[in-house]
Amino acid sequence: MLKLFSIILILAATNIFADELQPSPSQTLMKMQQAMDLLNYHGTVAFLRNGKLNTLKYSHASIEGQNQERLITLNSPMHEVIRDADKVSCFFESTSKVVVDHRPSARSFLMDLPERMDGVEEYYDLTFSGEEQVALLTARVLDIKPKDAFRYARRIWVEKQQFLPLKIEVYDQNNNTIEQVVFTEMTLEKSLPLVDVNASFSGREIQHIHDRMPMPFDQAGFELTQVPGGFAPQFYIQLNMSDADQPVEHLLLSDGFSSVSVYLEQKNEKMELGASSSGTVNSFSRLVDNYLLTVMGEVPPSAVKLIAEGVKLRSD
Numbered sequence: 047m048l049k050l051f052s053i054i055l056i057l058a059a060t061n062i063f064a065d066e067l068q069p070s071p072s073q074t075l076m077k078m079q080q081a082m083d084l085l086n087y088h089g090t091v092a093f094l095r096n097g098k099l100n101t102l103k104y105s106h107a108s109i110e111g112q113n114q115e116r117l118i119t120l121n122s123p124m125h126e127v128i129r130d131a132d133k134v135s136c137f138f139e140s141t142s143k144v145v146v147d148h149r150p151s152a153r154s155f156l157m158d159l160p161e162r163m164d165g166v167e168e169y170y171d172l173t174f175s176g177e178e179q180v181a182l183l184t185a186r187v188l189d190i191k192p193k194d195a196f197r198y199a200r201r202i203w204v205e206k207q208q209f210l211p212l213k214i215e216v217y218d219q220n221n222n223t224i225e226q227v228v229f230t231e232m233t234l235e236k237s238l239p240l241v242d243v244n245a246s247f248s249g250r251e252i253q254h255i256h257d258r259m260p261m262p263f264d265q266a267g268f269e270l271t272q273v274p275g276g277f278a279p280q281f282y283i284q285l286n287m288s289d290a291d292q293p294v295e296h297l298l299l300s301d302g303f304s305s306v307s308v309y310l311e312q313k314n315e316k317m318e319l320g321a322s323s324s325g326t327v328n329s330f331s332r333l334v335d336n337y338l339l340t341v342m343g344e345v346p347p348s349a350v351k352l353i354a355e356g357v358k359l360r361s362d
Contacts, residue, residue, distance in 0.1 A: 068186075070172075071172035071173060071174060071188055072163050072166065072167060072172055074186065074188060074204055074209065075159070075160075075163055075166065075172070075188070076163050077209040078159070078202070078204055078209045078210065078211055079159050079163075080209075081208055081209040081210050082106070082154060082156070082159070082210065082211070083108065083113055084108050085106070085108065085208060085210065085234060086106065086107055086108055086234070086235045086236065086237050086238040087105070087106055087208075087210060087232060087233065087234045087235065087238075088103070088104060088105035088106070088232070088233055088235065088238065089103075089104055089105075089181070089229045089230070089231050089232035089233060090102070090103060090104070090120075090229065090230045090231050091103075091104040091117075091156070091227060091228070091229055091230070092226075092227070092228050092230060093226075093227055094223075094225065094226040094227075095225050095226075095325065095326060096324070096325030096326060097325065100119065100121070101119075101120050101121065101230075102117045102118060102119050102120060103116075103117070103118040103120065104116070104117055104155070104156075104229075105238060106238070107237075107238035107239060107240050108238075109237070109240055112130075112131070112240065113130075113131065114128065114129065114130055114240050114241065115128070115129040115154060115155050116128050116129075116241060117155055123138070123139070123140055124139040124140070125137060125138045125139060127155070128241050128243060129151050129154075129155060130151065131150075131151065132148060132149075132150065132151065133146055133147060133148045133149065133151065134146075134147045134149070134151050135147075135243045137247060137250075142250050142251065143250065143251050143252075143253065144243065144247045144250050144251065144252040144253070145252075145253045145255065146243060146252060146253065146254045146255065147255045147258065148254065148255060148256050148258065148259065149255075149258035149259065149260075149283070150260060150280075150281055153305075156211060156214065156227055157202075157211065157214050157227065157303075158300065158302065158303055158304070158305060159302060159303070160301070160302025160303065161302070162302075165276065166302065168193075168275070168276065169192060169193055169194065169197065169275060169276040169301060170190050170191060170192055170193065170197075170303070171189075171190075171191045171192075171193060172188065172189070172190055173188075173189050173191075174186055174187060174188060174189070175187045175188075175189050175201075177206075178203060180203045180205075180212035180213045180228065180229065181212055181228075181229045181230055181231050181232050182231075183205050183206075183212060183232070184205070184206050185203035185204055185205050185206065185212050185213070186203075186204050186206055187201060187202075187203055187204075188201065188202045188203075188204055189201050190202065190303065194274065194275070195219070195346060195348050195349075196274035196275075196277075196345060196346060196348060196349040196352065197274070197301060197303065197304045197345055197346070197349065198216050198217060198218060198219075198224070198304065198344070198345065198346065199216070199217040199221070200214065200215065200216050200217070200303060201214070201215045201217070202214050205232075208234060210232070210234075211227075212228070212229050212232065213226070213227065213228040213229065214226070214227045214228075216326070216344070218346070219346055224325075224326045224344075225326050225344070257283075257284075257285060257286055258283050258285065259283065260281035260282060260283055261282055261283060261284060262282070263279050263282040263297065265282070265284075266282055266295055266297060266310075266360070267295055267310060267337075267359060267360055268295065268308075268310050268334070268339070268357050268358065268359055268360060269357070269358060269359075269360055270297075270308070270353065270356055270357055271356040271357070271358060272352055272353065272355070272356030273299065273352075273353055273356070274301070274349055274352060274353070276301035276302070277299045277300065277301045277304075277306065277353075278299065278300065278301070279297060279298070279299055280298040280299065280300050280305070281297075281298055282295070282296070282297045282298075283295075283296050284296070287311075291312065292311075292312055294309060294310070294311040295309065295310040295311070296308070296309055299343075299353070304343065304344060304345050304349075305343055305344070306341060306342070306343035306345055306349065306350065306353060307341070307342055307343055308339070308340075308341050308353065308354075308357065309338075309339070309340045309341075309342075310334070310337050310338070310339050310357075311337065311338050311340075312336070312337060312338070313333060313336055313337060313338045314338065317331065317338050318331060319331050319332055319333065320332075321347055321350075321351065323347070326344045327342055327343065327344055328342065328343070328344075328345060328346065328347045328349075328350050329341065329342035329343075329350055330342075330347070330350040330351045330353075330354040330355075331354070332354055332355070334357060334358065334359055335359060337359070339354060339357050340354075341353045341354040341357070
């Protein structure tokens with residue numbers, strides 16, 4: 047009996063020690079961010095967005111600090127998207143045309159993650175809610191719940207060994223799933239080649255877009271007077287439109303997980319004011335003097351309305 051009791055104590059101590067070795071939720075997020083940047087992996091991913099299910103081949107290559115993501119559709123309409131740090135390249139099979147959009151593109155196709163994790167828990171509660179199998183791999187289930195009404199909850203299934211995300215779900219304020227990304231299979235590789243867009247699509251028409259390079263935000267014609275905590279400017283650009291005398295101004299805000307776009311443009315006859323929703327994206331539009339202001343993003347309606355109501359034109 048004494049020997050049995052000693053074995054029970056040893057097993058209990060071993061389990062406690064094993065739990066202590068497991069990284070905390072914030073440490074897990076940091077390890078996941080590093081894994082997504084540094085590892086070479088590919089697989090099949092199902093994307094459920096706006097009620098539509100798309101299945102694509104996904105790959106991530108990392109060579110000497112240079113990262114590249116690649117998505118290839120498995121169903122019509124056939125197209126391919128390649129993301130580098132400074133551009134996004136799209137190939138459309140129906141037109142045999144390649145569009146290379148030169149702009150900042152540090153965000154992953156899979157999900158957005160904060161660059162710094164030290165302020166995440168000021169706006170989100172991070173907890174584990176068990177373990178599950180995804181794509182035949184064991185994952186810890188990480189719940190990310192907002193502390194206010196200005197952002198959505200998330201759940202991430204993080205693979206236990208390599209810390210790669212195997213499944214991501216986004217929930218609205220009624221706990222309905224509004225977005226889902228899930229790997230049906232994933233393979234880790236020692237290395238994967240980077241795709242040279244010019245060489246791979248040689249002989250095809252390639253259109254380059256260069257008018258989306260970031261500018262200092264102090265050149266914007268507007269300013270923000272109220273923004274939910276944690277949301278900060280990511281970049282500001284001016285888009286020249288063929289049917290407008292003045293460029294459309296675009297400011298991107300993010301709290302790391304959620305992004306919000308602020309647009310200021312000349313008012314037009316087709317404008318719609320007030321709140322609207324399209325799939326997972328909410329927006330709010332209003333007139334600011336002779337300009338149309340629109341704030342939109344995958345955030346609750348309260349967030350876009352708060353930001354929109356606090357925008358004013360710069361006095362200079």
